[in-house]
Amino acid sequence: MTAFFQNTIGLPFGWAWFVATIVGILVIALPLMLAVAMIIYADRKIWAAMALRRGPNVVGPLGLLQSFADGLKVFLQETIIPSGANKTLFLIAPIITFTVALIVWAVVPWQAGVVLSNINVGLLYILAASSLGVYGIILAGWSSNSKYPFYSAIRAAAQMVSYEVSIGFVLIAVVLWAGTFNLGGIVEGQKAHIFGLINGYGFNPLLFPMAVVFFISSLAETQRAPFDLTEAESELVAGYQTEYSSMSFALYWLGEYANVLLMCALNATLFWGGYLPPIDWAPLYLVPGILWLFAKILFFFFVFSWVKATVPRYRYDQLMRLGWKIFLPLSLIFVFLVSGYLMWARVGFPA
């Protein structure tokens, strides 16, 4: 796109790059907002179907406009800031959550070579951005100056830091196999991975357990059920969002679902072939890669909703036990196994 602005419109390179990046950001962020609105509707419909209810069905045909009606409603509400709250941090916190949920999309490859920012530390960038996400919640909890949000913030901080550890090891296993931190490179590395026929690291017996660990950790990382202890409504009212209203609440709402979509996209990209079709067969490549990616994202989103509708909430000590005593050793062992196998297959044992 930079070339287009440079040659057709005649801007100097610096400005052409700048305008092209801004356009790229808008092209990703605006449809993403729309997708978030629709995915909230989908979540409620799936959840309703599993509970044998109808779900939203009043606003618009089949209730399709429900999310927009909700958005309009919160937009028109009054923003209430508690008098004991730390005003600046109280307002910054939802902005952080929302921003962090959006910035990671910059490195997600949509098609072969179609990515906003093709950096060679893509995966580390994702880890860095997701480690920022915890601040939105901690700050909300502290600045609200209220007991329930504070408990929630402490839970969230411990939970996210714990599960990032095992996510880190899972990503190392993937990086070892792909030999690059670049997400595009990781997707290309999955082409014809099994028997020269099936695309995707997830089908590899050494990486499949990692894919499962990553999926469950991504549930914990986005604070979805069964790990939604930060907003366990039976204990903490609404967790860190208790004191929020109007648009500041809506930012959390949008950020949360944008994060969920992002984690689905990462699951698809890292383990299940991203924009590649599932089987390395020429006719399947006629379908644009972005549709394969969307299909995978939607599949994982369905699984997220499915889990939310069926699995009861974990107790806090069980959550910590799962993170530290099961996932951490498991992912460490698999980093060991994967690097051992790769050493054997690519370098060979020293005689």
Next chain:
Amino acid sequence: MIQLIAFYLFATIVCLSGAFTIISRNPVHSVLWLILAFFNAAGLMVLAGAEFIAMLLVIVYVGAVAVLFLFVVMMLNIDFAELRAGVMRYAAVGLALAVALVAEIVIAIGAYSAGGLALGRRIAPIEADVPNIEAIGRLLYTRYLFIFEGAGLVLLVAMIGAIVLTWRQRSDVRPQNINRQINRRAKDATRNMNPPVGQGVEL
């Protein structure tokens, strides 16, 4: 051009937030300013072409260390009047430190303007076409292998030390046996009885 703007933006924010880290009365604000400083320092490193170090700075310091800082600071209930009362007591030590730092800066600037040291050949020349993750990896696992593994060993010892210091076995509590909880089935816990009238149930 844009590099220059970005550099001055990041550098100004690093300096300002560093200053605010010290000035802030509220310890939580201090930690948050510190986080902002880390974040912008990472921006400076990206500009310098060290994107790997930049990302590690954000992941390790912002993502883990500062979260734990914030965790501790949020829980503390710090009495500000008491803190301010202590300032005069430590004024002499603080002043001495400040003088030492200023003297060091002056000496460093003097030495720098007198001309740098001739270091000879660089040990690890940077090749432009190698991504810096690879460049660092090559150095760490060849030339500095023993030092690197030594550092790992030191960290391991520190970790074991921390565990030993905080480890205590309590005999007065009944710990949860997760396997037993998971393996427990309804038929192990309940009995279906049909007791005759007037006899009750044996437990």
